[in-house]
Amino acid sequence: MPAQVPMVKVATVEGNKNVSVSFTNPYTRKGELIVDRYDTLYGWLNGFEKLTGNSPALTDNHVQVNNFIYQYKVKYRDTCGLESDYGNRGTTILLQGIVQNDMPYLKWSSYKEWPSGVSHYLVQIWRNGIFETQAKVNSDTLFWIDEKIYMDIDTAYIYRIVAISGDLMDSSISNYKPLTLDSRMWIPSAFSPNGDGVNDLFFPVAVGVYNDSPLDELRFWMQIYNRWGELLFESNNLFIGWDGTFNGVDCPEGVYSYSIKTIGVDNAKLIRKGTVTLLR
Secondary structure (H helix, E strand, C coil), X not given: CCCCCCEEEEEEEECCCEEEEEEECCCCCCEEEEEEEEECCCEEEEEEEEECCCCCEEEECCCCCCCCCCEEEEEEEECCCCECCCCCEEECCCEEEEXXXXXXXXXXXXXXXXXXXXXXXXXXXXXXXXXXXEEEEECCCCEEECCCCCCCCCCCEXXXXXXXXXXXXXXXXXXXXXXXXXXXXXXXXXXXXXCCCCCCCECCEEECXXXXXXCHHXXXXXXXXXXXXXXXXXXXXXXXXXXXXXXCEECCCEEEEEEEEEEECCCCEEEEEEEEEXXX
């Protein structure tokens, strides 16, 4: 048999549930690819999967992608039972992390074994409905500290790592890692809605709280009252604040009462009542 070997093109976590593995097969005659799989729980499972075709692939749903690293290797067997050597291995990325001093600390396992190696890793966070890249790190760097606070993320910070191959042709995605910060809320004592772009709206600044939720028990609530207890303003969105008006008319300078309540992603109840001074 010629000294050709099938290769693992890429192994990647798919949707934080499965592992998707694709292969290259240099053999055009009839035969099959024999895929072996390894994890630290069961060791090597020889003959884990048998594949045919010129562009074979498998979806492995017998996995725990948040707990284990998975390796795959492949060899070719012809109809006479002759086998090739194994090619390279494809190894998934396992992302882990903790929060210390309000900063997520991420670490991950390296991707192995692209023939061209790893060019770099991308650190991504789920934000505005997509995974956004927050950092690009060298192939020999397997950790990252996120020093940002994302005021527009009202659930856990959900991270993933993307490895880019040395030839920039392939990528492998890790599992997702959710991390939560302790919830808290700061409320200004005064604001000045004069149109100068500084403190024109009254609203709290919060970290790690639910916002604009369809569930009443998780919804942000803010109400503003005048001294006679008349409701002037109400908001269910943390970023929609009071502009100091009632029915389109400017309210006079003075002290107004607020009632604010919300739920943190750590299940803490944040209820605040107090007064704010409107300045003109």
